[in-house]
Amino acid sequence: MIHNCPLFWVVDPILYITHGQSPIMVTVAVLPGDGIGPEVVDETVKVLNAVTDQIDYITLPVGLESIKKYGKALRDETMEICKSCDAILFGAAGEGESHPEDSLGRLRHELDLYANLRPVIFFSEKLCRVKDVKACDILMVRELSSGIYFTKREQSRNTAYDLMEYTRKEIERVAHAAFKEAEKRRNHVTSVDKENVLACSKLWRETVSNVAASYSVGLSHMLVDTCAMKLLVSPEEFDVILTGNLFGDILSDEASLLSGSIGLLPSASYNYEKGYALFEPVHGSAPDLKRGEANPIGAILSGALMLEYFTLPKEKEKIYKAVQSVLQKGYHTGDMRGTPETLVTTQEMGTLIKKLIN
Numbered sequence: 001m002i003h004n005c006p007l008f009w010v011v012d013p014i015l016y017i018t019h020g021q022s023p024i025m026v027t028v029a030v031l032p033g034d035g036i037g038p039e040v041v042d043e044t045v046k047v048l049n050a051v052t053d054q055i056d057y058i059t060l061p062v063g064l065e066s067i068k069k070y071g072k073a074l075r076d077e078t079m080e081i082c083k084s085c086d087a088i089l090f091g092a093a094g095e096g097e098s099h100p101e102d103s104l105g106r107l108r109h110e111l112d113l114y115a116n117l118r119p120v121i122f123f124s125e126k127l128c129r130v131k132d133v134k135a136c137d138i139l140m141v142r143e144l145s146s147g148i149y150f151t152k153r154e155q156s157r158n159t160a161y162d163l164m165e166y167t168r169k170e171i172e173r174v175a176h177a178a179f180k181e182a183e184k185r186r187n188h189v190t191s192v193d194k195e196n197v198l199a200c201s202k203l204w205r206e207t208v209s210n211v212a213a214s215y216s217v218g219l220s221h222m223l224v225d226t227c228a229m230k231l232l233v234s235p236e237e238f239d240v241i242l243t244g245n246l247f248g249d250i251l252s253d254e255a256s257l258l259s260g261s262i263g264l265l266p267s268a269s270y271n272y273e274k275g276y277a278l279f280e281p282v283h284g285s286a287p288d289l290k291r292g293e294a295n296p297i298g299a300i301l302s303g304a305l306m307l308e309y310f311t312l313p314k315e316k317e318k319i320y321k322a323v324q325s326v327l328q329k330g331y332h333t334g335d336m337r338g339t340p341e342t343l344v345t346t347q348e349m350g351t352l353i354k355k356l357i358n
Helices: 037-051 064-070 076-084 104-110 168-183 199-212 224-233 245-259 297-309 313-328 346-357
Strands: 002-004 026-033 055-059 087-092 115-121 137-143 153-155 160-162 188-193 218-223 240-243 266-271 276-281
Touching: 026 037, 026 076, 037 055, 037 087, 037 297, 037 313, 037 346, 076 104, 087 104, 087 297, 104 276, 115 168, 115 245, 115 297, 137 168, 137 245, 168 188, 168 199, 168 240, 188 199, 188 224, 188 245, 199 218, 218 224, 224 240, 224 245, 240 245, 266 297, 276 297, 297 313, 297 346, 313 346
Parallel strands: 002 055, 026 055, 026 087, 087 276, 137 240, 188 218, 188 240
Antiparallel strands: 115 137, 115 266, 153 160, 266 276
16 A cells, blocks of 8 residues: 655554564555656565555655755655654655755664665676676675765865764674674675775774674675775675775675676665664666666565565565566666667566566
8 A cells, every 4th residue: 555645644553563473564664766766666666566465655755856845855754754664665866956965865874774785686697797707696784874974074175075984883783784694694704994094994894803703604804995806806705795885885886797787786774773674776866867767676676675674585585586587588678788679668677577476
């Protein structure tokens, strides 16, 4: 069920059961946002409705739409509703006078969504844009709510600076998230920093090493420049990559070459202690794209990650398998490799995935 939220809307009590049991009903705040965001979110909800009727959607204006209606990219009322919902499904931010830091950035910072998980999914050699790569399975764990994007900055006519700062606590909590994810996978964490130059990277390396002692998980440290090279030369060496906000932003976008397009990559951002979760595609708003040209798969797979968060793993797998099947048949949007005969629109891609689920 989808609602458009008026100003006076009040969130009902949460009605779901967790801890291994399937949800009875969950409430998701849907923030379509800017550019291609509304299109890809529409397809995501369409696909999610094909696997479950246990989600109640509350659609809220954010970004340019919110600026036009209310004068702000993200209203305080919208933020409060997001805090009261069980999860947030976000489209994209950035178009005209709508700046990402005013909506998505504020959500990440105020909800303290410190752990950003970005699976790098290898679909096929045909789609992969890196030569001689046969397979890879990487999970990027990026610290998201601190670091250089959220500290002091200043610019004058001839000088500018941005402060990169981390506390031991901020590093510890995202490191715990990475090691716990590695325990579910192949038991290895590669911590990426610039320890040979940066003071905050020295603290990063020391803190991650201390956290590692609590886990039976392998740990290696790697400089960010080496990691950037190895991602494209030998990606099969990586299991979980743990890194800071700036490095994670760059490396995860680079890793999209392994999947075939940034439009294919999902992400999930968490504050485990406060119970906040936000799901969004890795790609930006791409306002230059015409209607029907966007790739909805990153958003759809983000929705699938949300189902896993809601303890609906079977429903998540249905979506993953349908996406894999569609891609194996050669269907693609314009950002992916493929033939003119199998080129489809945003809406056609969503429909193909939904049909395979059904």
